[in-house]
Amino acid sequence: MRMKLMFLLLCIIGTVQAQEYVPMLSEDHRWNIEYVDPLSQNEWYTLRVVDEVTISGHVYKKYIINNNSTGCFMREVNGIVYLYDSVWNEEYIYFDFTLELGDFFDYPNTCVFGGSDFIDEIEVVEVSTMIIEGTPRKTLGFATEFSGGAVIETWIEGVGSSMSGLEPGGNYIDTWLKLNCFVVNGNTYFFNDATECNFLEVEDLVDLNKIVLYPNPVRNTSILQFPSEGIVDMLKIYDITGKVVKEEKVDKDYVLIDAMQYRSGLYFYQVFLENKLLKTEKIIIK
Numbered sequence: 001m002r003m004k005l006m007f008l009l010l011c012i013i014g015t016v017q018a019q020e021y022v023p024m025l026s027e028d029h030r031w032n033i034e035y036v037d038p039l040s041q042n043e044w045y046t047l048r049v050v051d052e053v054t055i056s057g058h059v060y061k062k063y064i065i066n067n068n069s070t071g072c073f074m075r076e077v078n079g080i081v082y083l084y085d086s087v088w089n090e091e092y093i094y095f096d097f098t099l100e101l102g103d104f105f106d107y108p109n110t111c112v113f114g115g116s117d118f119i120d121e122i123e124v125v126e127v128s129t130m131i132i133e134g135t136p137r138k139t140l141g142f143a144t145e146f147s148g149g150a151v152i153e154t155w156i157e158g159v160g161s162s163m164s165g166l167e168p169g170g171n172y173i174d175t176w177l178k179l180n181c182f183v184v185n186g187n188t189y190f191f192n193d194a195t196e197c198n199f200l201e202v203e204d205l206v207d208l209n210k211i212v213l214y215p216n217p218v219r220n221t222s223i224l225q226f227p228s229e230g231i232v233d234m235l236k237i238y239d240i241t242g243k244v245v246k247e248e249k250v251d252k253d254y255v256l257i258d259a260m261q262y263r264s265g266l267y268f269y270q271v272f273l274e275n276k277l278l279k280t281e282k283i284i285i286k
Contacts, residue, residue: 021076024081024157024158024166025049025076027050027061028184028186029048031166032046032047033045033179036176037176044199047063048064049062049064058091061075063112068228070111071085071111072084072085072112073086074094074166079097079157080095080097081094083111092108093106095155095168097155099140102123104121104123105123123142124142126141126151126154132158132159132184133185137157137158138156138157141153161179162178163177163179165182178194180192181194208279210226211226211232211281213225216283217285218259221257222256223254223257224256226254227253231253231273231278234273237283238267245267250271264285266282266285267282268280
């Protein structure tokens with residue numbers, strides 16, 4: 001009987017140790033952050049990671065906010081999330097899910113929201129588990145010297161910070177920031193007693209008048225210009241019968257249209273973001 005119990009215990013320990021880290025930087029994830037301003041109107045931010053870029057041999061995900069590029073890139077390895085800051089040309093640890101109770105974390109400079117002016121380090125004072133998408137996620141509760149041991153921020157494996165989502169929070173200024181909801185696989189999870197998300201819709205994020213093809217008619221090569229990277233992720237071109245003659249993933253702020261690839265005539269292009277149609281316009285090929 002004792003041998004059976006020991007075997008069962010070893011199996012349980014082995015299962016826990018074999019639990020794989022749940023990645024945070026997936027392109028099907030979205031974060032909704034609310035900035036609570038006691039002196040003005042609240043503001044909401046939609047955070048996403050898009051595309052991949054290789055820097056110094058490492059593959060990073062681009063981090064955008066309200067479809068605006070941030071100049072910040074992230075990667076994750078074995079429970080540690082790294083940030084590459086293109087402004088300062090350096091990489092540092094952003095999240096560390098290998099931390100345990102009593103460990104300290106040197107608070108980094110954040111990419112967008114800021115907020116590390118008053119805090120040098122934060123301490124893990126709680127370690128627990130949260131179930132999301134049927135998978136247990138490690139959660140870390142942090143306190144600072146200003147919080148008197150009380151948890152002011154929680155990191156959730158595969159999600160990020162309970163304050164700023166893709167960015168660590170950490171000081172009393174950033175208590176004005178809170179993660180309202182997190183979307184994964186089309187399912188929404190609420191945090192901080194929120195009951196609804198306030199994701200900015202595509203129409204709120206994109207100035208459609210700045211999606212322009214020039215010159216048009218196309219005689220040689222024309223440029224289909226977008227306001228910035230991340231605004232458009234798919235282009236489709238149709239002939240006059242409605243047949244798709246070109247379908248292309250977009251990872252830049254422009255696409256080249258080469259007249260040599262088409263017969264002369266009337267065409268239409270459509271551009272999309274996350275499978276949502278943004279704009280339809282005519283193309284004339286000479």
